[in-house]
Amino acid sequence: MADIINLLPDNIANQIAAGEVIQRPASAVKELLENAVDAGATEIQLIIKDAGKELVQVIDNGGGMSETDARMCFERHATSKIQSIEDLFQITTMGFRGEALASIAAVSQVELKTRKKGSEIGSYIEIDNSQVKKQEPCQTAEGTSIAMKNLFFNVPARRNFLKSNTAEMRHIVDEFIRVAMAFPQLQFSLTSNNQQLFHLDKGSLKQRIVAILGQHYNARLVSVKETTDYMNVYGFAGKPETAKKTRGDQFFFVNNRYIKSPYLHHAVMSAFADIIPADSFPLYVLFIDVNPEHVDINVHPTKQEIKFDDEKLMYAFVQSAVKHSLAQFNVTATLDFDLDPSIQALDAVSKPFTAQQQNESTLSPLYKSFTQANQAHMIDKSSNSSNLKHWKDLYSGGGDQYTTTSYPAETEQETESRPAVTYESQPHATASVIDERWQDTPTDQKVPVQVHQQYILSQIKSGFILIDQQAAHERILYERYQRALLETPMATQQSLFPQTLQLPPADAILIGEMLPDLQALGYDLEPFGNHTFVVRGTPADIQQGNDQATIEGLLEQFKHFSHELKVNKREQLIRSMARNNAIPAGKVLSSREMQNIIDELFACSMPNVAPGGKFTFISFKLTDLARMFERGN
Template sequence: MTDIIHLLPDNIANQIAAGEVIQRPAAAVKELLENAVDAGATEIQLILKDAGKELVQVIDNGSGMSETDARLCFERHATSKIQHIDDLFRICTMGFRGEALASIAAVAQVELKTRRAEDHVGTYIEIENSTVRKQEPVQWLQGTSIAMKNLFFNVPARRNFLKSNAAEMRHVVDEFIRVAMAFPQLQFTLTHNGTQLFYLEKGSLKQRIVNILGQHYNSKLVAVKEMTDYMNVYGFVGKPDAAKKTRGDQFFFVNNRFIRSPYLNHAVMSAYAEMLPGDSFPLYVLFIELSPEHVDINVHPTKQEIKFDDEKVLYAFIQATIKHSLAQFNITPTLDFDLDPSIQQLTSVSQPFTKQQQEDSTGGSLYKTFTQAHQAHRIDQNDSNLRHWKDLYEPSAPRPAGGEFVSPPPAYIPSGASVIDAHWQDQQKAPMQVHQQYILSHIKSGFFLIDQHAAHERILYERYQRALHEKPMATQQSLFPQTLSLAPADAALVSAMLPDLQTLGYDLEPFGQNTFVVRGTPADIQFGNEQASIEGLLEQFKHSADLKLDRREQLVRSMARNNAIPIGKGLSVREMQNLIDELFACATPNVSPSGRATFVSFKLNELDKMFEKGAQ
């Protein structure tokens, strides 16, 4: 028998390894920007074409590389950061594994230009499919330019998995913002298809936050700063009135590296307890500094998930720090016993209550009603103006000569009417709400228990589907159009969805950088709720983005879920009746778009068995 195990060729092994590091253009953007920061650059340019599919180029004015280093940096696990295994626990730079450039070179065509300050000429290298095609001297400024062209040109199957330009651009902008936010002392620019999207001057952290997230945050930021021997926490959090329905404006950095941590996010949210509704999310840009020995950043390919040696201490420290900052700036709820100056100047407050005024006040009938009868609800029976007050509350039903009320005749039920149609006519069987989240509806054989949110989600889903494929939804125009400011990534997402949003009843118009004018919303959305509706829609859309659904299906599901009647909302009998009618008119009334049951039926014979009536 011949041997069957063999080593993979280097180019195939590199392509497989690249799949862990470079999943999309945004991953290459992150790695190249971090390399520029590590090189000591003070000015960094990011240039893109077609959301990075055709070109991702990063130009910096950093230290540059020698001719040998320029060639060696594309080898796998070639790094200047690690000499010994212990160095892994003392990492203070962004990149260190030596796999980013090797992975990029395995799945793209790469051009490198670099020069150190002490060199008279620079180095130019062309690499394709991990193979060096050209290396020669070049005139170049101090620093480095790396251009990644035609991502996945040699792996067509993976290129087909890339999303639309708008979707990929959203991920790119996310990565750009995270690096730019972490280093406000550096200048960053982002240009896409010849249009400059960001120009971020060097400045303070607050200036960087406002320049990225919008000027409307300028007066909404609360400084956070606590320094200890073990760790430091500093940055900014938003005032409660700046909270949004989306989570986008939330950033955690550990030793200047962006991380994701639901555990630490919970610490922040708990600090805002009782200041925000459950569906609102505060802004925060928080930096945590602690010794690298207490952090393990080598647990995830993107290094965005890390481990701490003592998370509980970190949780308590962050929660207490934010609470202290909010209290220090008088953001936490307090009771204010100071009178308004304008009230204090009123004569009724500033001047004494004279004896004549006292007599005039105590002589009135209103005063006597409260004091003589010792009760606030006493009514003088001799007052002619109040003699017939009970008539306002009497039922308007026919009254016979004997004076007793007679119930009105039962409503006529036409032949052929369904059981459900008939039960609406019987007020004794009207639907009722249970704990403001379920609707109990009688039927002849028992009753239905309907989940009001899931049922309304099904109704809206089918309504929006019809709007996309048949007739666009009606738009209610706002008397006063609102300006909607979004995070850059959310703005890119809305821009990509504009045609579909307009079909679904939204009248949106771009209005400068990351802002839109909201002139109208779908007819079933309450006036004054325009911004919350769009923010909630974006949040639902981003949560469903991992599902294998096309963008229009995601949009329709997100709108239905966001606009459905929430749990805890009280409904009138008429509203419950309309909901039930519309639910059973749906093509698929028994499940919501996400697969949850909309109602459960209870049969009388099943109830009898539960109460063991048959055993008697």
């Protein structure tokens, strides 16, 4: 019987290994940038074309390689960073597995130029599908330039699984930011399709955070720093007002390596637990320095998931460090101010409080209102029997006492003519039935009432309806925006003074992707370079004002829906706009505004639910409530 087990050819084995390491262009970006850092570079350039599908190139001024090293670096498990098994537990470099360049060469066409410091001439190597096509001396600058071209050209099936250019570019920017954030002492730049997206000069960690995430964070960062013999924690956390509804501004680095750790993230969240909403995420950029012996980073191909030998200690230490920094911020926030000179000059501050003034103040009605006997929760026992008698009568009696207390005295004729005011809830009433009841209700009985600035109560023929003002307005806006995208674009209100909108890089890419749809929805935005847009106009139906906050809120909602919904981007966008621009709970509405919401809600094609599935209203029937109040007995 013939043998059936064979060794795989090298090119197939390399492609299988590459599937673990190089999943998309951003994977190659990460590996190449980390190699440049390990090479001792102080200036690193990343050049991208066609979201990395056509070209990913990294140019550095590091140590460079000899002719032999340049050839050997593309072999599997070839590395200069591991000599013995003990070295695996003392890793201080970014790359060490010796698979990155071999994996890149297996799924792309690679060109390498490198010159070692002190050498007069460099080396040029061209590799295609793991096969060396050309190797020759060349003239090049000190350092290394490596270009990965036509990713997955030899594995078309994998190329088909790549996302849109915008999505792939966002992943590239994320990887670039993670490496650049970890090494603020190095200069980084990112150019995409001949347009420079980043130029990050050498500087402090705070300068690097502000350069990447935006100038508006400059005064909103709290320094975190704790040092022990076991480990050090340092970095910055955002003040509570920087918390967002979506993730994205959370960075953990262990020995300068970016990691993903839900466990340590929970430690930071617990430190913020009492000062930000439960569904918000704080900004933080935290570095943990710990002896490599206490960390195992060789547990995942991307090296972004690691293990600690004492996770509970790490958790407690991170939580304590962040809490301590936030506590310091709270103290300094209350004391760190300059008192207005005009306040210091007031008599109440500058003159002493005499004994006569003290006596006069204790006799005043205001002072007495704050004494124990006059506090709201204190009850005078002597007046208990008289003042509280009618409340005792109300709650200690039967049904008749409820009736006599609840209604003013009436004549027998008035009692017979009074309509039965008894209602009951009907949560799932259909829109068509409610609409008919609404149309049949006399106009003078349609006057709506706002309940706790959250709900609108309005009478209908068979009872009344209770409308959630936010959910109802969300449904109205959703259908309006839907029509704008499918039929007639919305009107734009031009701004007299256009605002400049500066966004984080990933958000700027997202806005650029949505520009055509945003224009149909009434936004007039114009790219202005360097992650900036000029807002020349906004939808005519939303209040003009802080355009930056409005669009940032829209982006937050969009990213929130992106994580939770399996729908297309247009659907995410109009849901996000409807949620962001809807009248919030707590807003006081006039009778006319409430009436407009009711009229527009029942003109919708699906008025009974908001886009997210929440009910917009609940109906209450007189007949059902009559049974609750036992009016039929």
